[in-house]
């Protein structure tokens with residue numbers, strides 16, 4: 001006889017931290033460490049609990065199998081929370097791939113995936129090497145002085161993405177001062193902060209931080225318009241670029257000209273800023289953590305150095321692709337220090353998750369670093385052990401640094417290549433003399449748009465060839 005389906009529980013039945021009237025748990029959460037609080041509560045309250053930030057109730061989920069099911073059920077079952085798109089629209093942002101939903105997302109995704117394919121990234125490889133060589137020159141010029149590691153890695157990431165996606169040589173590595181990278185930084189931090197605040201105070205009163213944010217939004221917009229104008233001019237001079245675009249921006253402009261493409265000028269502008277924003281902090285944070293973890297684990301550092309020095313004396317696509325141990329180091333670093341430790345979602349329809357009924361519009365936070373640092377899937381889970389990725393026994397559904405399902409990060413191939421090229425320069429051309437946090441014994445995790453380390457200083461000794 002079929003068993004009666006158990007009646008699903010309601011959100012109100014879920015456990016969770018006690019909060020205050022009106023504010024909920026807002027005072028227990030600081031934006032910079034919100035991921036740590038969610039991870040701590042996941043350990044305390046289990047795979048699914050509820051919390052409240054101001055008026056918004058949030059269901060927090062840390063079971064990797066359930067998370068995978070939700071991530072795969074997009075764009076129809078779940079979306080990114082509407083609040084992030086609202087905050088961005090309020091700042092005058094156009095919708096790019098990260099914030100697009102439904103059919104608009106489908107049209108944009110097709111276009112972007114094409115431009116980020118392994119073949120397209122390979123075609124850009126020499127430009128990436130050129131940017132990495134500027135990084136090398138900058139580090140050589142530092143002599144035995146401290147290198148501002150976080151800032152230099154951000155410059156590297158911005159220069160790579162601007163070159164790849166827009167064919168623009170922004171060269172923040174060699175220019176000082178008010179660079180686009182600093183404005184991107186301010187916008188990322190500002191949007192992340194506003195998306196998490198319990199009240200939209202800036203609609204009534206703007207603080208200096210809000211004025212700074214608006215200035216940076218204008219600066220990013222101007223840079224975006226400049227990239228678009230340059231790409232249009234190149235395409236006017238060389239019409240063949242419509243058929244064979246040289247970069248993502250030209251591909252988008254060509255697509256926007258096609259009737260029925262679903263892509264218009266606004267979407268092009270939205271994706272230019274999306275790529276700048278999505279491509280900077282993510283890759284630079286992953287790199288910074290990787291360097292720190294290698295410095296903390298001398299045997300792994302030695303092995304990575306030996307691999308680079310043996311196989312990648314010359315920076316070619318083939319040599320970089322052969323750096324398997326470095327690949328494993330990158331995956332292990334992102335397992336322990338994921339740039340995106342949680343992914344917020346919103347239900348598009350009534351649904352049931354782990355036996356709990358979630359009405360349409362429920363906000364869900366997927367805690368990505370829970371099972372990935374549990375001992376069920378990873379023995380001795382807190383140890384930095386790149387070897388585990390080489391054995392081929394890792395369950396790839398548990399550590400998901402790039403998300404999963406149809407909205408999985410389209411920049412994953414680019415960023416892994418970018419990481420390895422920068423590491424090949426660092427480990428091949430220098431010996432590391434020291435890496436330290438600037439103002440504490442070891443770097444702390446700070447959540448902005450992504451989770452990165454507090455500022456770090458690095459000292460290098462050039463290797464005599």
Ligand code: HEM
Nearest residue numbers: 098278279282283286339340402403404407408409411415
């Ligand atoms: C180590 C580097 C990176 C990490 C860890 C990372 C991580 C992520 C994650 C977790 C997501 C959400 C996936 C999901 O919802 O399932 C995402 C989405 C996205 N990423 Fe990345 N990312 C990285 C680099 C990049 C780069 C270099 C670019 C491009 C320039 C990029 C562009 C995007 C875009 C456009 C989306 C939205 C995709 C969509 O909604 O369809 N990312 N990334």
